[in-house]
Amino acid sequence: MSHAHHATEQVPASEHPQGSAVQAAVALLIGAFAGALGLLPWWVTGAKLPLQNLWADPVMPEQMPLALLPLSQYEVLTLIALLTTGGALAGLASRLWNPDHRTIAMWCAVGGVLMVQVVATAQSFTVLNDGLAGGKLAGLYYFGLLACVILSILASVVAQLLIGAKSRAATALGAGFVAVPVTSWAVQWVIGFAGRSNMPLEVPTIAHWVPAVLVGCALAWCGLKPAARITVWVLDLAFLWAVPAVFTAVQSVLATRAIAGDIPEMLSMGLQILIAALGPDGGAWQTLLLAVGIGLAGAGIRAFAGRRNQERA
Known part of the structure; x- marks a missing residue:
């Protein structure tokens, strides 16, 4: 050889x-x-x-x-x-x-x-x-x-x-970016098999909270250290706050036939709905609190487990 x-x-x-x-x-x-x-x-x-x-x-x-x-x-x-x-x-x-x-x-x-x-x-x-x-x-x-x-x-x-x-931070950021669309995708499976008219009443309620759970899990997995990862937390929570509001505004405007084709009127209506959805009465603060709670709890558990493993070593 x-x-x-x-x-x-x-x-x-x-x-x-x-x-x-x-x-x-x-x-x-x-x-x-x-x-x-x-x-x-x-x-x-x-x-x-x-x-x-x-x-x-x-x-x-x-x-x-x-x-x-x-x-x-x-x-x-x-x-x-x-x-x-x-x-x-x-x-x-x-x-x-x-x-x-x-x-x-x-x-x-x-x-x-x-x-x-x-x-x-x-x-x-x-x-x-x-x-x-x-x-x-x-x-x-x-x-x-x-x-x-x-x-x-x-x-x-x-x-x-x-x-x-x-990068763990990039992946966690991506998870926050798609949390709302992926939840909508999962709901489409229910609609595909059950039909829109036969969709269980619980599905929209569950779907309202799922993005917060996904974002919270992503933040827990991402952690808070190094300090730069706090940026990921801020951006993911911003996605969770803003994306559902944007979706609500877009859907409301496009589903209204009375102003179809009137671009200035459509933009004006969309902006009003968006501002209302982003405000304190829009309910976004509840999902944000859930995501932060899951994220902090998960990050704390991970940090505690890491310290315990170091002590044993």
Whole structure:
């Protein structure tokens, strides 16, 4: 056996080009699977395009064409939840996997998610464009939805990179960023199987508190040391305070047909609802207190357990 051959055997398989290529392929598949899983709650409903106010021909719901995304002004929050959760799931999978070629694997996973989401976007907007009546309002509606989907895909990439990062602080920040959309995604599973009209009354109540629990657990896992992690606490609590309020304002404005297309009036109404939702009567302080309580309790338990382990050692 030659010395060169012997040296080759000492190199771990993950450092060979083949190892890098295999991990890149696996990451691409993980990303594609996560992107599809994010959209699955919509697909299990049958994925018929929601009825459109601006549709050219009057049709029944079951006659609407297949669409991989639920394009509708009434489903904007669902779109955000489905797309953002796909990225979050891919980021979580990447972090749990912890591949040797981390950077390559991460970006391949991003590519996998984007591949699914871009195909779904192209298919859905083609179907929407083919069926919409003409006119300025239809164009505004089409491009407004497109902007929403593009921003949601960008949020998906941000969530994936944060949650998939090596840094505990970045992952905790990503968890806070997606806590509300992921909860909405979970609710979509209930709607997908039970139907919106048959959804148990307890589901909205539970869903109101779930983001606070998720944020609290993320903060407990993140901890308070080093002191820079306090920034993560502030940002995660800001997400928990602001995102539900923004969602409420957006949903309320887009569901009001009386001012459809009147952009100044829609912005004015949205701002009023947002301010009210962010105020003390909006109820956000209760979820913030729960998140802080869980975070502090968890961080305290972790610190105590760490000291006990040091004493035993």
